[in-house]
Amino acid sequence: MTTILKLGGSVITDKETPETVDDDALGRAVDAVAESDVSGLVLVHGAGSFGHHYADKHGVTPSNGSRDAAGIWAIHDSMRRLNDEVVRRLQEADVPALPVHPLSVGARDADSTLSLAADSTATMLAEGFVPVLHGDVIAQIDAGATIISGDELVAHLAREVDADRVGLCSTVPGVYDESGAVVPRITDLDDVADALGGAETTDVTGGMAAKVRALLELGAPASIFGPDVLDGFLAGHSVGTVVDG
Numbered sequence: 001m002t003t004i005l006k007l008g009g010s011v012i013t014d015k016e017t018p019e020t021v022d023d024d025a026l027g028r029a030v031d032a033v034a035e036s037d038v039s040g041l042v043l044v045h046g047a048g049s050f051g052h053h054y055a056d057k058h059g060v061t062p063s064n065g066s067r068d069a070a071g072i073w074a075i076h077d078s079m080r081r082l083n084d085e086v087v088r089r090l091q092e093a094d095v096p097a098l099p100v101h102p103l104s105v106g107a108r109d110a111d112s113t114l115s116l117a118a119d120s121t122a123t124m125l126a127e128g129f130v131p132v133l134h135g136d137v138i139a140q141i142d143a144g145a146t147i148i149s150g151d152e153l154v155a156h157l158a159r160e161v162d163a164d165r166v167g168l169c170s171t172v173p174g175v176y177d178e179s180g181a182v183v184p185r186i187t188d189l190d191d192v193a194d195a196l197g198g199a200e201t202t203d204v205t206g207g208m209a210a211k212v213r214a215l216l217e218l219g220a221p222a223s224i225f226g227p228d229v230l231d232g233f234l235a236g237h238s239v240g241t242v243v244d245g
């Protein structure tokens with residue numbers, strides 16, 4: 001059984017203050033992982049108040065690359081420092097966490113298709129470690145380096161490691177319907193197209209609609225939920241919104 005869990009950047013950092021870990025929130029997430037008996041866990045975390053600031057400063061996005069090595073390193077370095085902290089806290093709680101830095105093990109080709117040396121993550125998993133990846137910069141053919149988000153890593157890894165379950169722990173408790181209630185299950189984008197602003201507009205507006213569309217194509221059930229039910233997700237319960245195409 002393999003589970004991929006993404007901890008959103010805004011869950012584990014203080015978004016208002018640059019480069020600040022939300023110690024309490026990270027501590028609660030670490031405790032939930034440490035106290036669960038989930039085996040075969042891959043963790044991915046986002047940037048929060050770390051990488052985005054440097055990505056903006058150096059004008060690097062998922063589609064706009066840069067060849068400025070110092071700028072690319074500044075973005076990566078901030079994410080590596082956040083990752084160091086996440087891995088350190090997990091290890092302190094006796095979780096056998098090890099870092100995997102996408103910049104060092106992956107690349108995109110000219111049409112943006114991602115390849116990751118998934119051997120690294122898969123071998124760590126097979127050996128009983130908990131690989132911890134993060135949103136990062138990544139070299140891209142003909143573009144220098146571009147941003148790779150945690151969500152994109154989750155979608156890629158779900159196929160590479162043949163995940164059985166995927167969880168996205170974010171600051172919202174799930175996908176809301178038009179009345180503001182959390183939708184328990186989505187099997188088709190049409191189920192929530194009205195609430196999300198219409199399927200046609202999703203690529204432009206991004207946000208939750210783009211997330212749901214990507215999750216519908218995963219081939220594994222994916223849950224979107226808030227931090228207060230992370231322990232329930234890790235215990236195998238249905239929490240938040242389950243997206244299952």
Ligand code: IP8
Nearest residue numbers: 046047051052135149150
């Ligand atoms: O927070 C963004 O990852 P995300 C990564 O998962 C960088 O979107 C470096 C800005």
